[in-house]
Amino acid sequence: MSAAPAIHLDGVSLTLGGRPILDRLSLDVAAPGVTALIGPNGAGKSVTLRVIDGLLRPDSGTVRLVPGRRAFVFQRPALVRASAAANVDLGLLPLNLSRRERAERIAAALARVGLSERAEDAATRFSGGEQQRLVLARAWAMRPELLLLDEPTASLDPTATETIESLIAEMAQAGTAVLLVSHNLGQVARLADETIVLAGGRAVERGPTRSVLFSPRTNEARAYLTGELPWTSFAAAS
Numbered sequence: 001m002s003a004a005p006a007i008h009l010d011g012v013s014l015t016l017g018g019r020p021i022l023d024r025l026s027l028d029v030a031a032p033g034v035t036a037l038i039g040p041n042g043a044g045k046s047v048t049l050r051v052i053d054g055l056l057r058p059d060s061g062t063v064r065l066v067p068g069r070r071a072f073v074f075q076r077p078a079l080v081r082a083s084a085a086a087n088v089d090l091g092l093l094p095l096n097l098s099r100r101e102r103a104e105r106i107a108a109a110l111a112r113v114g115l116s117e118r119a120e121d122a123a124t125r126f127s128g129g130e131q132q133r134l135v136l137a138r139a140w141a142m143r144p145e146l147l148l149l150d151e152p153t154a155s156l157d158p159t160a161t162e163t164i165e166s167l168i169a170e171m172a173q174a175g176t177a178v179l180l181v182s183h184n185l186g187q188v189a190r191l192a193d194e195t196i197v198l199a200g201g202r203a204v205e206r207g208p209t210r211s212v213l214f215s216p217r218t219n220e221a222r223a224y225l226t227g228e229l230p231w232t233s234f235a236a237a238s
């Protein structure tokens with residue numbers, strides 16, 4: 001990797017509830033671009049994102065991040081009881097923008113995810129997919145240096161998924177380092193330059209997405225991928 005990584009984890013270990021969850025985890029995430037973090041349920045993907053965001057403190061090891069704005073889109077959308085517009089505005093508050101610039105960014109972000117008409121509606125009454133689109137709009141409006149995404153399209157319909165995927169790609173092209181946790185391997189293939197496979201709290205494999213998905217070198221990665229990836233249709237499309 002030529003430039004300094006946006007995220008650098010070195011030997012990160014963490015025990016939760018008496019169980020080792022991260023086990024000397026080391027990984028780098030390049031900036032800009034999309035890096036996918038994949039692996040079986042319980043592998044420690046969400047915990048890794050929370051460690052990177054500082055919500056969980058590792059027992060040992062080093063976490064180094066590129067300085068700047070950071071946005072985290074959780075598996076379950078984190079929204080306050082206020083309008084959709086106010087929820088986007090919350091992400092902008094720390095940025096010291098003028099009132100007018102905030103209003104412009106809010107309008108553009110809501111339009112980007114097809115929620116312009118819902119700007120004044122209560123966000124907590126939105127459907128699951130609408131809430132997910134809203135939190136992504138908030139992240140987009142922040143223009144973060146670092147974007148952490150935990151299953152960002154898990155409850156979205158195909159059209160909304162396409163909207164969100166193009167928004168993620170656009171942010172990466174504009175310079176954001178994106179770390180994407182997803183079980184949607186088609187999405188990983190579409191978006192991620194690099195892919196890291198996590199199993200048992202360790203990065204067992206990493207490399208260009210295509211080689212990780214189609215020619216995994218480790219048994220752990222192979223076991224995960226053969227259970228999840230529709231090899232026949234997928235391989236035929238490549």
Ligand SMILES: Nc1ncnc2c1ncn2[C@@H]1O[C@H](COP(=O)(O)OP(=O)(O)OP(=O)(O)O)[C@@H](O)[C@H]1O
Pocket residue numbers: 016017021039040041042043044045046047048
């Ligand atoms: N606060 C906590 N206390 C105790 N155990 C925890 C805590 N948070 C997570 N864990 C455990 O850590 C393990 C890894 O959880 P994590 O949510 O990171 O998995 P994941 O790889 O994101 O899985 P999935 O694909 O199912 O979302 C799980 O077994 C979970 O029960």
